[in-house]
Amino acid sequence: MMIVGTAAAIEVAIILVVVLVVLGARWWGGRGRGVFHKGQVHDLDVEPQYSGARIDGDVVTLDFVKKMMDDFKNQKCIHKRYAFQIVLQMRDMLRALPSLVDINVPHGNHFTVCGDVHGQFYDLLNIFELNGLPSDENPYLFNGDFVDRGSFSLEVILTLFAFKCMSPAAIYLARGNHESKSMNKIYGFEGEVKSKLSDTFVELFAEVFCCLPLAHVINEKVFVVHGGLFSVDGVKLSDIRAIDRFCEPPEEGLMCELLWSDPQPNPGRGPSKRGVGLSFGGDVTKRFLQENNLDLVVRSHEVKDEGYEIEHDGKLITVFSAPNYCDQMGNKGAFIRFEAPDLKPNIVTFSAVPHPDVKPMAYANNFLRMFS
Numbered sequence: 001m002m003i004v005g006t007a008a009a010i011e012v013a014i015i016l017v018v019v020l021v022v023l024g025a026r027w028w029g030g031r032g033r034g035v036f037h038k039g040q041v042h043d044l045d046v047e048p049q050y051s052g053a054r055i056d057g058d059v060v061t062l063d064f065v066k067k068m069m070d071d072f073k074n075q076k077c078i079h080k081r082y083a084f085q086i087v088l089q090m091r092d093m094l095r096a097l098p099s100l101v102d103i104n105v106p107h108g109n110h111f112t113v114c115g116d117v118h119g120q121f122y123d124l125l126n127i128f129e130l131n132g133l134p135s136d137e138n139p140y141l142f143n144g145d146f147v148d149r150g151s152f153s154l155e156v157i158l159t160l161f162a163f164k165c166m167s168p169a170a171i172y173l174a175r176g177n178h179e180s181k182s183m184n185k186i187y188g189f190e191g192e193v194k195s196k197l198s199d200t201f202v203e204l205f206a207e208v209f210c211c212l213p214l215a216h217v218i219n220e221k222v223f224v225v226h227g228g229l230f231s232v233d234g235v236k237l238s239d240i241r242a243i244d245r246f247c248e249p250p251e252e253g254l255m256c257e258l259l260w261s262d263p264q265p266n267p268g269r270g271p272s273k274r275g276v277g278l279s280f281g282g283d284v285t286k287r288f289l290q291e292n293n294l295d296l297v298v299r300s301h302e303v304k305d306e307g308y309e310i311e312h313d314g315k316l317i318t319v320f321s322a323p324n325y326c327d328q329m330g331n332k333g334a335f336i337r338f339e340a341p342d343l344k345p346n347i348v349t350f351s352a353v354p355h356p357d358v359k360p361m362a363y364a365n366n367f368l369r370m371f372s
């Protein structure tokens with residue numbers, strides 16, 4: 001009787017160990033792939049009555065992106081299955097990029113840099129009307145702050161992501177301070193994603209935002225970053241390349257400063273008006289350019305009346321692409337077109353276009369905003 005009991009106990013223990021090992025492996029495997037994986041795409045069936053844009057197989061085509069933008073324009077949402085497919089494909093693509101991306105614009109070609117879009121989807125469509133759709137021959141860099149504030153942030157981010165899926169050389173995307181969990185919780189993107197897709201997508205977007213590169217260099221001459229420069233001198237491009245960026249933005253250090261800093265008219269450095277990052281003078285900009293053999297800093301992050309501002313003796317340009325920001329600032333938007341090889345910045349400004357009657361911050365958490 002005693003022996004039988006012991007044998008049964010051992011058997012139960014073995015079964016328990018096997019079950020735990022299997023569960024542990026699944027948990028570990030799930031973590032290795034991130035929160036989501038491709039197999040889940042097929043769990044999302046598309047109902048026959050769905051009339052929106054469809055991705056055929058795995059390939060995002062220009063026709064699909066055009067149809068999706070048209071649906072968005074008419075305030076139709078994309079099926080969760082395709083949103084899922086776009087965001088997963090984007091995660092895999094962005095993960096493989098370095099923290100600082102080098103862009104080569106061949107002789108005779110041009111390249112367009114846009115600043116903050118902040119969920120103003122109809123103004124994004126207007127940029128494409130004015131300057132053409134992204135393609136290998138008409139490439140763009142969107143310099144962060146794609147989402148939050150404007151109430152069409154999901155439409156903006158899925159459009160930018162879909163173009164990158166279509167062709168990685170047609171569009172480059174940099175992280176802004178609003179591509180973060182804490183900002184999205186307060187300024188509307190989280191609420192918008194929950195309302196238009198689901199809670200699961202909030203986590204998925206947060207994960208993909210952590211994969212966005214932090215800065216770009218065009219033809220080894222033009223340094224492009226969302227916020228600005230650093231609290232210390234002597235930072236080299238190799239230091240930026242070496243940043244382990246796969247995290248929520250820290251509260252200090254190089255990554256924080258790239259996403260949050262602003263220029264100031266006075267030389268030297270000062271405290272940030274935002275309480276995060278710092279403000280830096282023209283001498284800081286010039287030393288950084290000299291030490292890295294660069295010509296120009298392009299950054300975004302601040303609304304400007306004319307959509308842009310040239311500071312620091314022409315060595316720093318701010319570009320902001322959300323006209324009449326939050327439906328109340330009355331500012332113009334701008335983008336910069338560079339022609340290779342001289343890379344002289346040609347600035348184009350534009351005014352806001354009408355959008356459906358959904359106010360900015362319609363999905364924002366007003367309770368959390370009181371404490372921010």
Ligand SMILES: [Mn+2]
Pocket residue numbers: 116145176177178226300301302
């Ligand atoms: Mn910003």
